[in-house]
Amino acid sequence: AQSVTQPDIHITVSEGASLELRCNYSYGATPYLFWYVQSPGQGLQLLLKYFSGDTLVQGIKGFEAEFKRSQSSFNLRKPSVHWSDAAEYFCAVGAVGSNYQLIWGAGTKLIIKP
Amino acid sequence: GAGVSQSPSNKVTEKGKDVELRCDPISGHTALYWYRQSLGQGLEFLIYFQGNSAPDKSGLPSDRFSAERTGGSVSTLTIQRTQQEDSAVYLCASSLEVGGEAFFGQGTRLTVV
Numbered sequence: 001a002q003s004v005t006q007p008d009i010h011i012t013v014s015e016g017a018s019l020e021l022r023c024n025y026s027y028g029a030t031p032y033l034f035w036y037v038q039s040p041g042q043g044l045q046l047l048l049k050y051f052s053g054d055t056l057v058q059g060i061k062g063f064e065a066e067f068k069r070s071q072s073s074f075n076l077r078k079p080s081v082h083w084s085d086a087a088e089y090f091c092a093v094g095a096v097g098s099n100y101q102l103i104w105g106a107g108t109k110l111i112i113k114p
Numbered sequence: 115g116a117g118v119s120q121s122p123s124n125k126v127t128e129k130g131k132d133v134e135l136r137c138d139p140i141s142g143h144t145a146l147y148w149y150r151q152s153l154g155q156g157l158e159f160l161i162y163f164q165g166n167s168a169p170d171k172s173g174l175p176s177d178r179f180s181a182e183r184t185g186g187s188v189s190t191l192t193i194q195r196t197q198q199e200d201s202a203v204y205l206c207a208s209s210l211e212v213g214g215e216a217f218f219g220q221g222t223r224l225t226v227v
Contacts, residue, residue: 043218043219043221044205044216094212104156107157
């Protein structure tokens with residue numbers, strides 16, 4: 001069965017500290033991988049995506065993610081978080097060209113300590 | 115249009131009434147999704163449309179929910195005989211094709227009183 005797991009429901013980090021949000025997937029095809037962010041009261045915005053090529057992808061707002069096929073993971077990282085990064089982050093997996101729709105993780109809520 | 119447009123942005127309705135939520139996807143996008151997001155929760159898949167194929171309705175929570183997509187463009191999500199548990203934000207997204215990058219609207223906040 002296809003699934004996406006974000007093991008951490010909440011993560012709290014201090015402003016200026018590094019961040020890693022975990023995403024693991026189980027998928028029956030070569031995956032396309034996405035991270036979205038939802039700030040309070042806002043819609044979902046794409047942070048970054050991986051389709052092919054370099055497994056380390058850069059996104060907006062200083063985020064990056066690394067695709068590790070052997071671990072079925074696509075973890076999101078940022079070297080130094082800002083208070084404005086407080087939001088909910090969603091990982092999603094798709095496969096363009098198949099009939100598989102996007103599968104979503106449950107989200108990780110990021111809390112920033114001053 | 116430039117982005118996915120949803121209307122209304124807010125809707126308050128009385129329990130038992132029917133409501134219609136509208137989604138205008140990005141022009142040319144063949145895939146269209148409806149999701150529901152309750153307060154503090156993740157995305158609950160409702161239905162998706164892909165081109166002229168039969169929609170995947172597997173996420174619709176009850177037969178009070180239905181959706182259609184006319185002419186492969188605008189979609190309407192209808193909730194009949196609304197219940198208080200239907201209160202949530204209803205999000206629409208479109209993508210060039212199913213499984214690709216999804217572009218989201220701002221959502222419709224539905225409150226059933």
